[in-house]
Amino acid sequence: MKFQEGDKIIVIATGEHGAVVEWINKKMLTIDVGGVQFPVYADQIDFPYFDAFTKKKSAPTKRSTSIEIPNREKKPVRNIPRDGVHLSFFPILDKDVFDEDVFSHFRVYILNHTDDRLMLHFRVFFKEQKELETKHAIAALEDLYLFDMSFDRLNDHPVYNFDFSLEQANSQKASHHAVSYKPRAKQILTLSEKTVKEHNASFSFVLFQSYPEKGMEVSAERTSDLKEDTMVDGSIDLSQLLKAGFKVQRKR
Incomplete structure (x- = not known):
């Protein structure tokens, strides 16, 4: 391949x-x-020395006593x-014999597409045994890298437990929001094949659409083929959660 890991x-x-x-x-x-960090096609990037060689050298100009403040390098604009x-x-992907x-494996990320700064207590279980516990x-x-999971571990009945809370307490919001996610091997394989076939970098599942209001703490179990929650005015429709098989607990 033209580029190697670490290349400028x-x-x-x-x-x-x-x-x-x-x-990828x-x-x-x-x-x-x-x-x-973000995915790109290989033909969208190049080595920096090629860009330097192809730029036309500007003609020398007279020195000026004025001081020019250099522009700061712009970061990519992300419309989220x-x-x-x-x-x-x-x-x-990797190569076999x-x-x-x-x-080969999956790189697992959390994508926070909300205006809230969140705290996360994250735990991973395989065959009901906890193998990873982190706090973030x-x-x-912003996006957050969580961990790498090898492809064959989908057969070990993985469970991801997420416990979210707001970094700054809000009296109008729930004290925490827990979600338990169970990847299904067949569904993950199908989505992986589709992702590669369509030249995409990743596929995602919605854990929740907005942080719940106070008194609406939810403990939800989700699987890879579960549909998104129905949300009304930023709150959670408990009837839809119950129909979907969620375990709902109201704060008393």
């Missing part, structure tokens, strides 16, 4: 400099620009819809 690159469309994080598939890779908190899977592409702060409209 330039984004052709914007001229911004960054570095290669890893390949044959055509896409993850890059880091100014601390922000306020559509909730998502769990995102990035399928990573026959040089065929196979799914997630800035508004």
